[in-house]
Amino acid sequence: MRDSDVLDNNPHVSRSALEAMHGQVFGWALSRCDFQQATAEDLVQQAYVELLTGKARFDGESSLKTFVFAVVQNLSRNRYRRIAARLRLHNRAGQEAATDVVDPIEPGEHRDLWNAVQELPARQRDIVELVFCRDMTIEEASAVMGVTTGTGRVHYDRAKKALRGKLEND
Amino acid sequence: MTDSDTVLRNALRKGQESMEAERVPDFDAVWASAQSTANRKGRRTTVLGGMAAAAALLAVVVIGQMRGVEQDWQFVDPEELASSTYWAAPSDVLLPKHQFDLYGDIPVLIESTDSDGGALL
Numbered sequence: 001m002r003d004s005d006v007l008d009n010n011p012h013v014s015r016s017a018l019e020a021m022h023g024q025v026f027g028w029a030l031s032r033c034d035f036q037q038a039t040a041e042d043l044v045q046q047a048y049v050e051l052l053t054g055k056a057r058f059d060g061e062s063s064l065k066t067f068v069f070a071v072v073q074n075l076s077r078n079r080y081r082r083i084a085a086r087l088r089l090h091n092r093a094g095q096e097a098a099t100d101v102v103d104p105i106e107p108g109e110h111r112d113l114w115n116a117v118q119e120l121p122a123r124q125r126d127i128v129e130l131v132f133c134r135d136m137t138i139e140e141a142s143a144v145m146g147v148t149t150g151t152g153r154v155h156y157d158r159a160k161k162a163l164r165g166k167l168e169n170d
Numbered sequence: 171m172t173d174s175d176t177v178l179r180n181a182l183r184k185g186q187e188s189m190e191a192e193r194v195p196d197f198d199a200v201w202a203s204a205q206s207t208a209n210r211k212g213r214r215t216t217v218l219g220g221m222a223a224a225a226a227l228l229a230v231v232v233i234g235q236m237r238g239v240e241q242d243w244q245f246v247d248p249e250e251l252a253s254s255t256y257w258a259a260p261s262d263v264l265l266p267k268h269q270f271d272l273y274g275d276i277p278v279l280i281e282s283t284d285s286d287g288g289a290l291l
Contacts, residue, residue: 018197023190026195113182
């Protein structure tokens with residue numbers, strides 16, 4: 001970590017460390033918001049703002065990656081709480097919300113597997129993504145999701161069973 | 171990790187990578203926007219903090235002035251009272267009618283103390 005790189009309000013975080021994990025963080029943000037590109041960009045930017053202002057303060061108790069992923073997770077939860085309230089109003093008024101959802105994956109050999117993952121319950125989907133795609137341990141993934149390691153392990157086992165079952169049936 | 175886990179991991183990762191490859195925004199651009207937002211927030215916090223400090227200072231000054239308006243308490247000085255037959259109520263402003271000479275101007279006593287054949291009513 002270069003000294004000039006360190007954030008003023010977050011002495012354990014450096015710009016270069018964030019840059020190194022930027023792609024992964026963006027991917028995580030993308031899956032937090034149903035693959036809406038603009039929303040994911042907002043989420044990542046907001047996470048960086050939280051780190052720059054010191055509102056989200058990293059004290060080195062976990063890995064930086066786990067911490068940043070958890071910040072994105074919390075921001076997306078807050079955002080969806082607000083959106084859910086707004087959507088209820090929209091639905092009452094009979095309007096449909098505009099979205100910029102993009103098809104997350106091109107047709108190809110992984111399409112079935114991708115669809116199978118998307119059909120999993122939210123927590124199972126999250127732990128599969130964190131462990132398989134983001135190189136986290138079950139402990140780290142559980143910390144990001146805000147559940148105990150035991151609960152995380154249960155979601156992980158169920159997700160694997162469900163995925164195997166779906167792929168074998170197909 | 172079992173073989174089937176590895177197969178699953180590889181397949182998922184390929185899918186994930188192909189999905190994200192073209193979509194990741196430039197880090198420098200996102201970082202610059204985040205910095206400008208953070209600076210804006212910082213300025214807003216400074217302005218709000220300054221306004222709060224000014225309001226607190228104003229409140230202290232106003233309260234201080236209100237206390238200054240209060241009159242100093244005056245107490246009866248026994249020596250002064252003993253050396254004169256004249257007495258005035260300590261607060262002349264509030265009790266202007268209560269000035270009298272102890273021996274010359276006997277205040278009107280309330281009626282219940284008038285004597286009636288040697289006995290008080």
